[in-house]
Amino acid sequence: MKAWLPSLLRLLLVVLLVAFVTNPGWFQPLLKPLTENGAPAIYNQGSLLTLTFLHLRTVLIATVAATIVAVALAILVTRPAGAEFLPLSRSLVNIGQTFPPVAVLALAVPAVGFGEKPTLIALFLYGLLPIFENALTGLTTLPANVMEAARGAGMTGWQRLTKVELPLSAPIILGGIRLSVVISLATATIGSTVAAKTLGEVIIAGLLSNNLAFVLQGGLIVAALAVLIYDGLSAIERYTARRMGQETA
Amino acid sequence: MTIRFDKLGVVIAAIAAYAALVAPFATFRANRIVPGEARSVLEALPTAVGPLLLAIVIVGALIALLKTPLVLRLAASVVALIALAILIGIAGSFLTPAGNTFARISPASGFWLLIFAFTLLLADVLTRLNLSPWARVGVLVVAALAIGLLLISGQWNSLSILKEYANRADSFWAEGSKHVTLALGSLAAAVIVGLPLGILCHRVEKLRAGVLNVLNIIQTIPSIALFGLLIAPLGWVAAHVPGAAALGIRGIGTAPAFVALFLYSLLPVVANTVVGLAGVPRAANDAARGMGMTDRQRLFGVEFPLAFPVILTGIRIVLVQNIGLATIAALIGGGGFGVFVFQGVGQTAMDLVLLGAVPTVALAFAAAIILDAVIEMTATKRRVETA
Amino acid sequence: MIEIEGITKRYDETTVVDDVSMVIEPRTIAVIVGTSGSGKTTLLRMINRLVEPTAGIIKLDGKDNRSLPGYELRRSIGYAIQGHGLFPHRTVAQNIATVPVLLGWDKARIKARVDELMTLYQLDPEAYGPRYPHELSGGQQQRVGVARALAAEPNVLLMDEPFGALDPIIRNKAQEDLLAIQKRFGTTIILVTHDMEEAVHMGDKIAVMDAGKLVQYAKPAEILAKPASAFVETLVGASEKPFRLLSLGRVSDAVEKGTAEGEAIPGDASQRDALAELLWSGRPALPVKGEDGKPLGRVTVDGLVKRAARPA
Numbered sequence: 025m026k027a028w029l030p031s032l033l034r035l036l037l038v039v040l041l042v043a044f045v046t047n048p049g050w051f052q053p054l055l056k057p058l059t060e061n062g063a064p065a066i067y068n069q070g071s072l073l074t075l076t077f078l079h080l081r082t083v084l085i086a087t088v089a090a091t092i093v094a095v096a097l098a099i100l101v102t103r104p105a106g107a108e109f110l111p112l113s114r115s116l117v118n119i120g121q122t123f124p125p126v127a128v129l130a131l132a133v134p135a136v137g138f139g140e141k142p143t144l145i146a147l148f149l150y151g152l153l154p155i156f157e158n159a160l161t162g163l164t165t166l167p168a169n170v171m172e173a174a175r176g177a178g179m180t181g182w183q184r185l186t187k188v189e190l191p192l193s194a195p196i197i198l199g200g201i202r203l204s205v206v207i208s209l210a211t212a213t214i215g216s217t218v219a220a221k222t223l224g225e226v227i228i229a230g231l232l233s234n235n236l237a238f239v240l241q242g243g244l245i246v247a248a249l250a251v252l253i254y255d256g257l258s259a260i261e262r263y264t265a266r267r268m269g270q271e272t273a
Numbered sequence: 274m275t276i277r278f279d280k281l282g283v284v285i286a287a288i289a290a291y292a293a294l295v296a297p298f299a300t301f302r303a304n305r306i307v308p309g310e311a312r313s314v315l316e317a318l319p320t321a322v323g324p325l326l327l328a329i330v331i332v333g334a335l336i337a338l339l340k341t342p343l344v345l346r347l348a349a350s351v352v353a354l355i356a357l358a359i360l361i362g363i364a365g366s367f368l369t370p371a372g373n374t375f376a377r378i379s380p381a382s383g384f385w386l387l388i389f390a391f392t393l394l395l396a397d398v399l400t401r402l403n404l405s406p407w408a409r410v411g412v413l414v415v416a417a418l419a420i421g422l423l424l425i426s427g428q429w430n431s432l433s434i435l436k437e438y439a440n441r442a443d444s445f446w447a448e449g450s451k452h453v454t455l456a457l458g459s460l461a462a463a464v465i466v467g468l469p470l471g472i473l474c475h476r477v478e479k480l481r482a483g484v485l486n487v488l489n490i491i492q493t494i495p496s497i498a499l500f501g502l503l504i505a506p507l508g509w510v511a512a513h514v515p516g517a518a519a520l521g522i523r524g525i526g527t528a529p530a531f532v533a534l535f536l537y538s539l540l541p542v543v544a545n546t547v548v549g550l551a552g553v554p555r556a557a558n559d560a561a562r563g564m565g566m567t568d569r570q571r572l573f574g575v576e577f578p579l580a581f582p583v584i585l586t587g588i589r590i591v592l593v594q595n596i597g598l599a600t601i602a603a604l605i606g607g608g609g610f611g612v613f614v615f616q617g618v619g620q621t622a623m624d625l626v627l628l629g630a631v632p633t634v635a636l637a638f639a640a641a642i643i644l645d646a647v648i649e650m651t652a653t654k655r656r657v658e659t660a
Numbered sequence: 661m662i663e664i665e666g667i668t669k670r671y672d673e674t675t676v677v678d679d680v681s682m683v684i685e686p687r688t689i690a691v692i693v694g695t696s697g698s699g700k701t702t703l704l705r706m707i708n709r710l711v712e713p714t715a716g717i718i719k720l721d722g723k724d725n726r727s728l729p730g731y732e733l734r735r736s737i738g739y740a741i742q743g744h745g746l747f748p749h750r751t752v753a754q755n756i757a758t759v760p761v762l763l764g765w766d767k768a769r770i771k772a773r774v775d776e777l778m779t780l781y782q783l784d785p786e787a788y789g790p791r792y793p794h795e796l797s798g799g800q801q802q803r804v805g806v807a808r809a810l811a812a813e814p815n816v817l818l819m820d821e822p823f824g825a826l827d828p829i830i831r832n833k834a835q836e837d838l839l840a841i842q843k844r845f846g847t848t849i850i851l852v853t854h855d856m857e858e859a860v861h862m863g864d865k866i867a868v869m870d871a872g873k874l875v876q877y878a879k880p881a882e883i884l885a886k887p888a889s890a891f892v893e894t895l896v897g898a899s900e901k902p903f904r905l906l907s908l909g910r911v912s913d914a915v916e917k918g919t920a921e922g923e924a925i926p927g928d929a930s931q932r933d934a935l936a937e938l939l940w941s942g943r944p945a946l947p948v949k950g951e952d953g954k955p956l957g958r959v960t961v962d963g964l965v966k967r968a969a970r971p972a
Contacts, residue, residue, distance in 0.1 A: 058505070108280050111400045112393075118645070119396070122637035124597025127630035130614050134623045206493060213495040214601065218618060227498045231604060236505050243498025250493035560745030562710055563818075564759050564808070565735030578749045 034255060041248045045073045048241070055237040065237045067226045076245060079222040082140060082215065083208045086147030091201055094152045098159035099185065114160070120153050125211045133218055143215030143222070150211060151204040158200025162193025195265035202257040209250045213242070281397055282337040288390040289334040293327060296383030299364045304375040305433070305622055311381060317364040329356045330387065337394050343401060350395035357387055358423055365431030377433040379624055406646035413642050433624040434631070441613070441628070449632060451527065452609035455602055456595040456636075459531050463538030463591060468584070470539070471546025472572070481547065488540035496533065496598050500605045503529035530607030534598055538591040545587025549580030582652040589644035596637040600629065661686050662707065662816065662848065667716030669702050676702045678872035679716070684865075686721075686815075689842060689849045691863035693856060693895065699872040700852045704818050707850065708737045720816065735759055738817035738847070742824040744805030746793040752778075752804050753789035759812040777807040780841065799830040806838065810845070819851040823858065835862060856895055860884070860904050868892050881908055885970060902968035907932040911948055914967060915957040920945035927956055935964045 044051055048066045055065040066072075100106040101113045125146055132142035166189060174188045190197075216224030223242050230238025297311030298318075315323040329352065336349040365378045399412065429435050438445055474481040491499070507528050553576050561575045603611030613629030616622075662684040669677040677699040684690045694700040705711040707718055709730045718725045725733055746755050753774050760770045775785040781803040793801055802822065809817055822838075823831045835858065842849055853859055859866045860880045867877040868891075876888035884905050887893040896904065911934045912927035924947040925934055938946055938961050948956045 106280075112281065112397045115396050115400045116393075118641065119638065122593055122597075122634065122641045124600055124630075124633055124637060126597065126600040126611060126614055127633055130618055130626040130630055131623075133618065133621075133626070210493065210495040213497055217604070217615065224495070224497060227495065227501060228604075231497070231501050236501070239498055239501035239504075243494050243502060246498065247490065247494045251490060254489075254493065554745070554748070556741055556743045556745030557747050558745075559710070560739065560741060560805075560808075561747070563708060563734060563739030563741065563745075565731045565733070565737075565762055566758075567731045570731075570762070575747055575749075579747075 034252070037248055037252060041245065041252070044241070045076050045245065048072050051241075055241065058237040058240060059235055063233065063235050063237075067229065067238055067241060069229060070221075070225065072223075072226070072241070072245070075221065075223050075225060076249070079209075079212055079224075079246070080249070082143055082212050082220065082222055083147065083205060086144050086208055087151055087201065087205050089144075090148050090151035090204060091155055093148075094155035094200070095159050095197060098156055098163055102160070102163040103181070113156075117153055117157055117160075120149070123149075125150050126214055126217075129214060129218055138219040140215070140220045142218050143212060143220040146215070147208045147211060151208050154203040154207070155197065155200040158203075159193065159197045162196035163189055166192055192268055195261050195268060198257065198261040198264060202254060202261065205257065206250050206254050209246055209253065213246055277340040278338060279340050281393070282339065285337040285390045285394050286334040288386055288393075289330055289337075292383045292386035292390065293330045296386055297381040298383045299361070299368060300379050300381045301368050302377040302379075302433075305377050305437075305624065306620065309377075309379070309381075312364075312368060314383065317368060318360060319363070319367050322360060322363060326356060326360050329353055333391060333394075337390075343398055346394060347398045347402075350391045350398060353391040354388065354395065355419070357384065357391070358419075359428060362423070362428035362430075362432065365429065369431050377436065377624065378431060379433040379627075406649045410643060410646045413639060417639070434627045437613075437622070437624045437628045444612075445628070448608050448610055448612050451607075452596075452599050452611075452633070453636070455527065455530055455534060455599045455607065455609055456592065459534035459538055460588065460591050460595055462531075462535045463542050464588065466535075467539050467542030468546055471543040471584075472550065474543060474547050475550040485540075485544060485547070488543060491536050492540050496537070496601050497604055499533045499536065500529055500601060500607070503532050504605060507532065526606045527602070527608060529605055530599070530602035530609075534595050534602075537598060538595060541587040541590045541594075542584070545583050545590075546580065549583030549587075550576055552583060553579045582648055585644065585648045585651060589641065589648065592640045592644060593637050596633060596640060600633055661719075661721055662850070663717075663719040663722075664703075664707075665717045665719070667703070667706060667718060668714050669699070669706060669711060670714045675872050677706070677713075680869075680872075680874045681716075682867055682874060682877050684848060684850060686848050687846045688864040689839075689851060689862055690865050690867060691859040692850065692852045692867045692869060693854065693859045694869035695854060695895075697871075698869040700869045701820055703869065704820055704850060704852050707816075708734045708739060708818055710734070735762055735812065736814055736816075738809035738812075738814040740806050740809040740817065740819045740822045742821035744793075744801045744822075744825075746801060746805060746808070748793055751790050751792055752783070752796070753785070755793065755804060756808045756811050758808055763812055765812075773811060773813075777810060781807050781837070783807075798826060799834065802826055802830075802834055803837070806834075806841075810841070810847070813845070815848060817847050817849045819849060821853055822851065824853075831858075838862070856897065856900075857904070860907065868895060881905065884908075901970075903932050903935075906930065906935055906964065906968050909967065911959055912950075912956065914959050914963055915948050916960060916963055918945070918958050919955070920947045920958040922946065924949035924955065925959070927951070931959075931964055931967060934959050935961070935968070938964070 052065050059065050067075075097113065101110045128146040128149055129142055132145040136142055136145065170188065170192070171184070174184045179187065212220070212222045213224030213227055215222050216228050223246050226242030226245075227239050230236065230240075230242065293314055298314045298316075299312045300309030301312055302309040314326055317323070318326060333349040333353040336345055361380050361384055368378045369376050399409075404412070423429060424435075430439070470484065474484050494502075557575060557579070558571070561571045566574060599607075599609045600611030600614055602609045603615050610629040610633045614626050614633075615629075617625030617627075617629065664680060664682050664684075667677060667680050668675065680699075680703060682690075692700040692703060702711055706713045707720075707725065709725060720737075728736075747758075750758075756774045756777055757770050760773060765773075774789070778785040778788060783800065783803065788796070788800070793804065796804065802825070806819075806822065809819075823834050826834060838849075839862065841847070851862060853862075860883075863880055865877060866880055866883050868875045868883065868888075870889075870891045876883060876892050878886075878888075883892065884896055884901050887896055907930045909931040910927065911925055911929045911931055914931050914934070915927070920943070922941070922943065925937060927948055927950050934946060938944070938959070944962075945958045945960045947958050950956050
């Protein structure tokens with residue numbers, strides 16, 4: 025009886041989320057008690073649907089860019105020609121993680137101005153790390169006997185990469201992308217402190233006008249998106265892992 | 274003899290060449306918010322000093338470019354970094370017109386790129402030297418002392434960021450101590466609650482998935498929203514629970530920030546405790562039981578020491594994450610270095626942003642290095658066999 | 661003496677150990693043999709109550725093993741397992757001292773005991789005491805594992821596949837060491853294995869388990885001669901039986917009068933080794949010498965072949 029319960033909850037969450045961003049008015053009675061002095065209960069300075077869409081677009085662009093760069097870098101440093109960079113790249117990833125997203129965001133402003141750009145830069149830089157780290161783990165921990173067999177079968181370096189190494193490390197790389205997306209979804213809200221159009225706008229408007237309903241709706245939409253995307257990517261990850269004959273943890 | 278190039282050196286030399294010859298070394302602004310004017314290395318430094326810096330950069334870049342001994346590379350990177358650190362201060366005093374207190378001099382992209390290039394060289398050398406944990410902490414202490422010395426000597430006083438500091442010296446230290454208290458205090462609370470919770474989750478399998486799922490979902494709530502959402506319940510507690518307000522619990526300010534950071538910290542602590550305890554070799558656990566250890570003796574004598582490095586890794590994640598997240602506390606009046614960052618963003622005064630961001634990054638960086646060293650020290654002797 | 665009376669262990673619907681009764685005489689080695697899943701490890705773990713039985717009683721020297729709290733009982737019984745289970749975060753000396761420390765021995769006594777055991781196991785206490793388990797070879801780790809089990813001078817030692825992870829040469833050495841130490845301390849040992857060769861070699865008595873039931877409990881010679889069921893027969897290995905039987909006897913017991921040419925074989929070698937030597941060298945007889953090197957007589961192919969036949 026328990027097997028269908030998570031699927032049902034997920035479906036329910038999707039329905040609620042879609043209903044909320046398309047018809048937020050329906051939920052007004054629920055949020056009204058959280059407001060004071062007759063303040064509006066539903067965000068009224070823009071469409072929640074548009075903001076959700078822009079939020080997702082920002083995260084998507086940053087993640088795609090981060091994935092391409094991180095995987096390319098990981099491939100580079102695991103080839104014989106780039107092996108010299110491997111230890112350094114590891115330390116750089118470690119150092120990179122110590123930069124708080126707010127700092128990256130604020131420091132990007134003088135270089136590119138306010139708006140979506142500094143947010144994209146911060147999300148990109150922050151998203152790089154988990155993907156790079158996982159891609160590196162995936163590419164450096166391939167079973168030695170499989171790699172030996174691939175060489176023995178006469179595959180070229182390129183064939184080994186595209187036919188053996190990347191498919192086998194795909195589940196781990198996907199895991200990195202999943203982490204990166206979830207971090208980015210939350211971090212993108214901070215982008216609104218530098219005037220990016222994301223759901224953070226709703227939360228910050230709530231903080232500034234002391235309107236808890238705004239804070240709650242902004243936060244919950246982002247959290248719901250994160251949970252659903254996390255779940256979806258986990259499912260894809262499990263599917264690829266099964267395809268690659270690996271155990272799912 | 275053939276000349277052999279170092280691959281990383283090519284990258285470093287290219288960055289250094291662009292930074293020294295093309296990019297601006299310093300920015301001059303008539304006051305703190307007008308757009309700046311770029312100054313190249315030769316323009317920013319007194320007649321004899323500019324070429325000296327160029328010479329140091331060129332020699333350093335050449336040493337990086339060619340396959341040279343590690344000691345030489347180490348010396349080149351350290352000399353270049355020290356020269357840059359001292360000379361940016363000289364540029365500050367040189368570019369400030371005498372008696373002008375409004376003019377602002379800040380390091381520009383060329384300076385930052387040069388720092389980046391030689392830090393890269395230094396990082397590469399240190400990575401290749403494979404230093405022991407103690408030595409790494411030693412390097413950190415020396416670097417911190419050097420920076421402290423430069424700050425105390427007043428060498429950088431003519432730079433914009435320190436002028437921002439001079440205007441806010443008192444609040445800087447107050448916000449700084451708030452920042453550290455927030456980050457460390459919430460970590461301590463998370464460890465006190467998270468460790469027993471992790472142990473419980475390890476022992477009671479039914480609890481595990483539920484607890485970890487809830488903590489996972491908390492992590493997905495954006496930090497600014499979680500900070501905001503805690504305002505109301507804590508405000509209610511302050512108003513209705515006798516004595517709560519006296520303890521400093523308020524709807525706005527440090528309390529919601531503290532609680533939010535604590536909630537974010539729980540997942541890594543609990544999850545790593547569970548993973549660490551699960552990683553204790555079955556045979557060791559079985560032997561411990563077979564030899565007559567009580568559950569408590571086994572927990573403290575075998576399981577906990579073996580899981581310790583993994584738990585510490587969780588604590589490292591939390592500490593670095595908290596130092597970063599504590600900046601956001603400023604949005605809800607929780608204080609911390611974020612105050613300067615958000616004030617700076619609001620006033621488009623980038624030097625003020627730096628005044629908040631630089632110490633935050635430095636703190637997180639130092640915390641990461643120290644905890645990594647501690648983890649390595651505890652892990653080497655307790656290496657768990659994979660049998 | 662260990663008396664196991666009608667012991668049963670059930671997990672939900674599955675019966676892992678089914679009404680097993682046996683008596684293990686003091687100062688002997690009892691080996692429990694069986695395939696994986698036969699319940700042999702569970703039976704062993706019920707003796708020191710790592711597993712609590714569903715029904716039945718186990719008595720140690722006449723005392724019910726439930727008269728003490730489990731952990732106190734276990735401190736009085738040695739326990740060594742496959743893969744040794746050493747604590748990776750403690751030094752060799754600390755590992756061996758585990759139970760004495762739990763029992764609250766004073767420091768001098770613990771140190772003396774640890775040094776004694778390490779010396780006994782040919783590990784220099786000065787050199788190896790402060791090392792960590794991962795710095796030792798597999799064979800050394802196994803020896804430390806057994807030394808740790810013996811540290812508190814237990815009367816009873818339980819061993820679960822203690823030699824399972826060792827390569828054949830080191831395993832032989834470890835088996836000989838254990839036999840020597842059993843003789844020296846007079847410890848009662850119960851050893852679980854799936855290797856019949858090891859069981860025949862080590863055991864004063866062998867208990868064969870199958871699907872939770874005790875199928876046969878007898879001296880090795882009897883198990884070989886009169887397997888109680890087809891299962892025991894398979895486990896013994898039909899084609900191996902005569903050789904296993906010979907491996908139980910010493911050359912000195914098969915000596916005949918007379919002389920023979922060639923290098924003499926020592927009297928304490930096994931009859932199996934003597935037969936192998938005879939067959940390999942193509943000779944009909946070998947001279948036998950005693951411990952002092954004096955000739956005892958000879959062994960012949962015919963004589964040994966008769967001894968390898970099924971006992972009446």
